[in-house]
Amino acid sequence: MRLRKLLAMLAVLAIIAFAACGGEEAEVEETQEETAEVEETEVIDPEEDVQPEMTEEEKLVYVMENCICPQCPSWVPEAAEKGEGGYCAVGVSECIVDEVGCICPDCPVTEEMGLEWGYYCTRGSADEMMAEEGE
Numbered sequence: 500m501r502l503r504k505l506l507a508m509l510a511v512l513a514i515i516a517f518a519a520c521g522g523e524e525a526e527v528e529e530t531q532e533e534t535a536e537v538e539e540t541e542v543i544d545p546e547e548d549v550q551p552e553m554t555e556e557e558k559l560v561y562v563m564e565n566c567i568c569p570q571c572p573s574w575v576p577e578a579a580e581k582g583e584g585g586y587c588a589v590g591v592s593e594c595i596v597d598e599v600g601c602i603c604p605d606c607p608v609t610e611e612m613g614l615e616w617g618y619y620c621t622r623g624s625a626d627e628m629m630a631e632e633g634e
Contacts, residue, residue: 558612562588565607572600573620586619587612590627595620 553561562585568574569584577594578584586592587608603609603617616628623631 559585559588561611562608565611567602567606568620571602571620573598573618578620587614587616587625590619590624591622592620597621 566584568586569579573595575594578592581594583589583592583594585608587603587606598618598621601617603614603619608614612625614625616622616625619625619628622628
């Protein structure tokens with residue numbers, strides 16, 4: 500009994516499949532046009548981390564939350580008292596004047612934001628350094 504029901508269902512599915520495949524030429528042309536559109540579409544690598552660009556405010560929040568400036572050899576206590584940090588985003592420190600050492604390359608912000616410089620505390624923000632390189 501079950502076998503008969505299964506065969507009947509398979510027959511119905513086969514009829515539906517044949518009916519769907521037996522469309523008119525217009526449907527074939529539409530499918531070809533859709534295929535052409537898909538081929539023109541940019542392919543996105545699923546392994547690539549695609550995120551919308553951060554706003555300036557979001558970047559600043561991220562930088563300040565992940566900043567390791569206080570661990571730097573060039574850091575001075577006065578900078579902490581003034582609440583400074585995140586120099587790659589905000590630029591030159593009012594307190595730090597001597598370049599004693601730089602840990603910017605080890606900072607998580609450097610990797611996340613794709614930064615390539617250091618000593619932002621004495622030389623300026625990443626945007627300023629990028630502008631200088633472009634000149």
